[in-house]
Amino acid sequence: MNTCDRLKNSSIGKKQVVALTGLALVGFLVSHLAGNFLMFKSAEAFDTYAEFLEHHPLIIPAEIGLAAFFLVHIVVGLKVFVENRRARPTRYEVESSTSGQPYAARWMGYTGSLTLIFLIVHITTFKFLGPEGEGASLFSWVMFCFRNPLYSLGYVGAMVFLAIHLAHGIKSAFQTLGVSHPQLTPLIEKGGVVIALALTAGFASLPIWALTRGG
Amino acid sequence: MTGTIDITLKVWRQKDAASAGGFETYEAKGVSTEMSFLEMLDVVNEDLQKKGRDPIAFDHDCREGICGMCSLVIDGRAHGPDGGQTTCQLHMRRYKNNDVITVEPFRAKAFPLVRDLVVDRCSFDSIMQAGGYVSVSTGQAPDASVLLIPKHKADSAMDAAACIGCGACVAACPNASAMLFVAAKVSQLAQLPQGGPERERRVLNMMAAHDEAGFGACSNEYECEAVCPKDISVSHIARLNREYLRALALGPGEHQAASGAG
Ligand code: FES
Numbered sequence: 001m002n003t004c005d006r007l008k009n010s011s012i013g014k015k016q017v018v019a020l021t022g023l024a025l026v027g028f029l030v031s032h033l034a035g036n037f038l039m040f041k042s043a044e045a046f047d048t049y050a051e052f053l054e055h056h057p058l059i060i061p062a063e064i065g066l067a068a069f070f071l072v073h074i075v076v077g078l079k080v081f082v083e084n085r086r087a088r089p090t091r092y093e094v095e096s097s098t099s100g101q102p103y104a105a106r107w108m109g110y111t112g113s114l115t116l117i118f119l120i121v122h123i124t125t126f127k128f129l130g131p132e133g134e135g136a137s138l139f140s141w142v143m144f145c146f147r148n149p150l151y152s153l154g155y156v157g158a159m160v161f162l163a164i165h166l167a168h169g170i171k172s173a174f175q176t177l178g179v180s181h182p183q184l185t186p187l188i189e190k191g192g193v194v195i196a197l198a199l200t201a202g203f204a205s206l207p208i209w210a211l212t213r214g215g
Numbered sequence: 216m217t218g219t220i221d222i223t224l225k226v227w228r229q230k231d232a233a234s235a236g237g238f239e240t241y242e243a244k245g246v247s248t249e250m251s252f253l254e255m256l257d258v259v260n261e262d263l264q265k266k267g268r269d270p271i272a273f274d275h276d277c278r279e280g281i282c283g284m285c286s287l288v289i290d291g292r293a294h295g296p297d298g299g300q301t302t303c304q305l306h307m308r309r310y311k312n313n314d315v316i317t318v319e320p321f322r323a324k325a326f327p328l329v330r331d332l333v334v335d336r337c338s339f340d341s342i343m344q345a346g347g348y349v350s351v352s353t354g355q356a357p358d359a360s361v362l363l364i365p366k367h368k369a370d371s372a373m374d375a376a377a378c379i380g381c382g383a384c385v386a387a388c389p390n391a392s393a394m395l396f397v398a399a400k401v402s403q404l405a406q407l408p409q410g411g412p413e414r415e416r417r418v419l420n421m422m423a424a425h426d427e428a429g430f431g432a433c434s435n436e437y438e439c440e441a442v443c444p445k446d447i448s449v450s451h452i453a454r455l456n457r458e459y460l461r462a463l464a465l466g467p468g469e470h471q472a473a474s475g476a477g
Binding site for chain 2: 003006007009010011012013014015016080083084085086087088089090091092093094095096097098099100101105106108168171172175176177178179180185
């Protein structure tokens, strides 16, 4: 076995791949949210930004790279999740938790899968549907979608699942990559939860804003 | 406080790996609170034998918390309700009159059930054989001050070395992962100069044996640390992860490449 095989096949290797791609995806979410916040500024600002991204020469390679990160994170993550179920074929009669840790860790596969469903709906709506061509405003299309209470409810719900996913995921990634420090680790553990909540609250603020803004 | 209590035991009984198992209920009357949990099981077994029934099979040896042979998941918790101790150190004074206690074997694919509460933990031996040792030339004992080890490293290695290999970490882990066990062994040797020569291939080979045995992957839920009778910290798992990354970057070393192991 060489290093590549170990990353692909060993239990630690797979987790380290999931941890690295996961942290990279959190980085993506930060930049995505920053772009979204332009909606609060003005329709023009948001549309200009969208236009700029769409016509950027590097947008295709960037999208392919991003898709690859998502794909690796999802495929390897689900693989670990399924293998972990198999490692205990018989369950305990009395199930208990001694560590006092929230169950977010145990639900990673589920919260991740729900986020994936959201991701598919999300990309379909905002990338492949909606108005095309000259003068088409992404801002108006987003507002149109968000004013549908059902759509917004689904969006906010997905953010709750994502928050649970990231609340464990961020701090867990650091442990998996070997970061353990008497002062730093407690900070990372709290910081991970704060970032998870801040990010998802940021995303959820847009549909809520659209719904309550009226007009 | 001394005294006696009556308890009800719900115990997992299974003839062998091939047969189906199930819980059986036993009433234990007049149990002395001075008894250890295992002594209580001894008394229950004597009673069963008098009635011509099969005694409950369970593992034990030293009965003083040092050998790692006793096991059991008691009311959902490996080694019973209190942290930092083994089942053999648990005493009946911990229980009240009329308590119902559920006793199950350690459950993991890599710990196949042998009989009743006894599971086969040989997979831990396979992991140790894969690299849980240092190779030293025999000969005269070296001078005590030849190998300088900083105090904080010696302390941390000693903390890791406290692992008795009981397998409670596996029993408690939602993924039946043995990462805390492997972490203790790898962390102990990685911090000492004696562990240096085999450092990279040790972690790679021990983890390969871990995965091969069918243990799951760590999902950082720290259930292992919470039940570990020797209070081994999950910071050793972080060190194991670090050692693994390091070995991935450096490769296993020539010796192992030549023998084709791992
Ligand atoms: S019997 Fe030896 S540790 Fe419990």
